[in-house]
Amino acid sequence: MQFENHGLKAGIWTGMLTAAQAPARVALVHLGEIVALANLSAAEGEGLWQVTVELPASFLSDGAHSLILIADGGQDGDAPQPDAVELDRLHLMAGAPLEYELVAEIKLMRAELDLLKREFRRLATFE
Numbered sequence: 001m002q003f004e005n006h007g008l009k010a011g012i013w014t015g016m017l018t019a020a021q022a023p024a025r026v027a028l029v030h031l032g033e034i035v036a037l038a039n040l041s042a043a044e045g046e047g048l049w050q051v052t053v054e055l056p057a058s059f060l061s062d063g064a065h066s067l068i069l070i071a072d073g074g075q076d077g078d079a080p081q082p083d084a085v086e087l088d089r090l091h092l093m094a095g096a097p098l099e100y101e102l103v104a105e106i107k108l109m110r111a112e113l114d115l116l117k118r119e120f121r122r123l124a125t126f127e
Contacts (some may be wrong), residue, residue: 001071003051003087011060013069013090017049023071026087028053029080030067035059037076038069055092062095 001023006014017040026038038053051069059065072084081126 001085001087003069003090006053008090011055011057013053013055015051015088016043017051017071017087018047019049019071020047022049023085024073025054025069025075026051026069027074028055028067029070030059030065032080034078034080035067038068051087055090059092060094064091064093066091083092 001017001019004016004018006016008014013028017023024041025076026040027034028036028038035056036053037059038051041050041052042048053069055067059067067090069077069090070084071087072081074081074084090100097099
């Protein structure tokens, strides 16, 4: 089973699943809980399935979120099955708090680079 990610547009994640047969369920998981079910439709070609899943609006908020697309044999309402296959991951990052975290990380990297430059200069002049 293989998933080809076609991207995220207007809150809908799409892709193409290659499998001998369609899995019983394709779901979007966050922190071990299923948050959305994907729609599968037969595509042109044997063993090809078009996958679309709408992202819940609750994940379009400040912060970082990781969503996992899985395929398993579960039914609607069941928890993810232990034999679930991870198809892909989607990482979402947004908001002002994230901007400050990135700026702080860049400042830290600059300080570390300055430290390395000083040490290399010191070692280059050391005899």
